[in-house]
Amino acid sequence: MAATAPAAPVSDAAGIRAVTEAVRRVVPDEGVISDRTRLRTYECDGLAHHRVTPALVVIPEDAEQLAAVVRACAEHRVPYVARGSGTGLSGGALPHAEGVLVVTSRMRAITEVRRADQRAVVEPGVINLDVTRAATPEGYYFAPDPSSQQICSIGGNVAENSGGAHCLKYGFTAHHVLSADFVAPDGEHVTLGTTAPDAPGYDLLGAVIGSEGTLGVVTSVTVKLTRLPQEVRTLLVGFPSTDQAGAATSAIIATGIVPAAIEMMDELAIEAAEAATACGYPDGAGAVLVIELDGSVHDVEAEFDDVERLCGEHGSFEQRLATDPVDRALIWKGRKSAFAAVGRISPDYIVQDGVIPRTALGEVLGEIAELSRSSGVRVANVFHAGDGNLHPLVLFDDSVEGAGEAAEKVSGAILDLCIKHGGSITGEHGVGTDKAKYMPRMYSDDDLDTMQLVRCAFDPHGISNPGKLFPTPRLCGEVPGRHKGAHPLQEAGLAEVF
Numbered sequence: 001m002a003a004t005a006p007a008a009p010v011s012d013a014a015g016i017r018a019v020t021e022a023v024r025r026v027v028p029d030e031g032v033i034s035d036r037t038r039l040r041t042y043e044c045d046g047l048a049h050h051r052v053t054p055a056l057v058v059i060p061e062d063a064e065q066l067a068a069v070v071r072a073c074a075e076h077r078v079p080y081v082a083r084g085s086g087t088g089l090s091g092g093a094l095p096h097a098e099g100v101l102v103v104t105s106r107m108r109a110i111t112e113v114r115r116a117d118q119r120a121v122v123e124p125g126v127i128n129l130d131v132t133r134a135a136t137p138e139g140y141y142f143a144p145d146p147s148s149q150q151i152c153s154i155g156g157n158v159a160e161n162s163g164g165a166h167c168l169k170y171g172f173t174a175h176h177v178l179s180a181d182f183v184a185p186d187g188e189h190v191t192l193g194t195t196a197p198d199a200p201g202y203d204l205l206g207a208v209i210g211s212e213g214t215l216g217v218v219t220s221v222t223v224k225l226t227r228l229p230q231e232v233r234t235l236l237v238g239f240p241s242t243d244q245a246g247a248a249t250s251a252i253i254a255t256g257i258v259p260a261a262i263e264m265m266d267e268l269a270i271e272a273a274e275a276a277t278a279c280g281y282p283d284g285a286g287a288v289l290v291i292e293l294d295g296s297v298h299d300v301e302a303e304f305d306d307v308e309r310l311c312g313e314h315g316s317f318e319q320r321l322a323t324d325p326v327d328r329a330l331i332w333k334g335r336k337s338a339f340a341a342v343g344r345i346s347p348d349y350i351v352q353d354g355v356i357p358r359t360a361l362g363e364v365l366g367e368i369a370e371l372s373r374s375s376g377v378r379v380a381n382v383f384h385a386g387d388g389n390l391h392p393l394v395l396f397d398d399s400v401e402g403a404g405e406a407a408e409k410v411s412g413a414i415l416d417l418c419i420k421h422g423g424s425i426t427g428e429h430g431v432g433t434d435k436a437k438y439m440p441r442m443y444s445d446d447d448l449d450t451m452q453l454v455r456c457a458f459d460p461h462g463i464s465n466p467g468k469l470f471p472t473p474r475l476c477g478e479v480p481g482r483h484k485g486a487h488p489l490q491e492a493g494l495a496e497v498f
């Protein structure tokens with residue numbers, strides 16, 4: 001990767017023409033889209049109110065073709081954006097109007113499933129759930145389980161460091177990736193990480209996981225597989241209020257039990273899920289918890305007794321144990337369909353994603369309720385209660401003048417609450433286009449400048465997913481305005497501006 005750079009050039013029609021010609025020499029016709037109508041298919045990800053039509057879409061068949069696309073972009077200084085399945089909720093895969101969208105949907109090979117060392121090697125476009133499907137006959141599964149797991153790609157999971165209901169016990173994507181092949185923004189193909197434990201040197205794989213496609217494009221991932229548990233029990237518990245459900249969650253974790261999942265939904269979210277999936281959640285509940293325990297039969301039995309007791313002590317009025325896999329799937333369907341289900345009770349909504357310390361759950365939910373009351377904007381809450389990852393769904397009707405702005409305001413105020421309570425502006429959906437403006441609420445200018453130095457080290461010309469993650473794009477070589485002289489990190493000999 002180069003370390004020196006002039007200011008990033010602006011892509012122009014000649015650049016795109018040159019890249020198109022270069023790409024057509026290596027990628028078959030069906031993988032190169034330049035027709036305006038077809039390009040519009042790719043104009044947004046899951047954050048559908050942000051739309052940009054890309055100048056060119058390329059769907060390579062393999063890592064060689066993908067690297068050639070990036071090399072052509074590098075040569076002509078044309079920006080590119082990687083896209084997996086386009087389910088991202090923060091606009092990370094939003095195209096660049098003068099750039100190339102590189103889609104991995106034809107790179108879906110599961111190259112290896114190795115039971116002996118509990119790992120699989122997969123291409124970036126492989127669907128998350130397909131890894132589990134391939135590993136199950138061997139007695140294993142892929143633990144990170146975003147609710148979108150039936151459609152989202154492993155490349156997208158790596159780029160977003162995605163989580164899911166079972167990450168409370170098993171950790172996020174970062175905990176399940178051993179190494180990745182990666183095309184750097186100059187088109188060089190490198191392997192990051194190692195399958196051996198504790199490799200010396202900088203953790204560059206760690207830098208790439210969660211970098212939202214701003215450091216390059218992942219072309220192959222070696223993931224860890226997790227042994228299927230001997231026993232799984234899923235309990236649906238109804239509470240009169242979110243306060244009581246939150247207190248039960250804290251009490252369970254305080255005993256030392258780490259359930260595979262503890263998910264919470266409030267009254268409005270329950271209403272939506274019930275309308276969409278008839279999932280049989282308890283009537284009249286102010287909140288439900290979906291608690292899953294897994295492990296050996298002995299451990300699960302012992303923990304289950306404690307969980308039932310603690311829920312009872314914190315005011316639960318109904319507890320239903322899933323009777324079989326079909327019943328378990330129905331309980332989970334209510335939870336996993338919750339985002340889409342909210343469309344049943346509101347024409348428009350914002351899916352927010354923030355994190356707070358679990359112990360602040362009750363207080364923050366109270367403050368969100370107060371925000372909702374004072375603004376008149378309804379908020380449904382669905383979240384990974386076990387790890388304090390909130391997903392408030394801010395409801396509005398875009399046909400009502402000012403409703404969208406009011407919802408945006410409430411949504412931003414919720415993030416301020418998360419920061420105030422020591423949390424973060426995103427738990428798993430990423431920053432992307434949507435939350436770049438909130439980064440300065442969480443980080444100082446110096447923090448952001450330091451992150452930019454990392455970005456510049458990988459991508460000195462700023463062509464890899466530009467405009468995402470950071471509030472104002474600073475170019476490599478551009479000394480930030482506020483620092484008239486050297487940056488404090490430079491003065492300390494800890495960093496240099498390229």
Ligand SMILES: Cc1cc2nc3c(=O)[nH]c(=O)nc-3n(C[C@H](O)[C@H](O)[C@H](O)COP(=O)(O)OP(=O)(O)OC[C@H]3O[C@@H](n4cnc5c(N)ncnc54)[C@H](O)[C@@H]3O)c2cc1C
Pocket residue numbers: 045046081082083084085086087088089091092093104124145146147148151152153154155156157158159160161162163164165212213214216217218219339340428429465
């Ligand atoms: C209904 C629903 C439920 C969801 N639930 C969850 C959840 O529980 N947990 C969670 O974490 N997320 C969730 N998400 C968000 C989303 O599914 C995840 O962020 C997912 O990992 C995105 O994968 P994707 O393939 O769709 O990526 P895309 O949306 O295509 O891209 C996401 C980002 O990754 C980058 N990218 C994609 N592929 C590559 C690659 N090969 N190399 C480098 N960068 C790449 C893109 O540039 C972009 O910045 C949900 C989304 C929906 C719609």
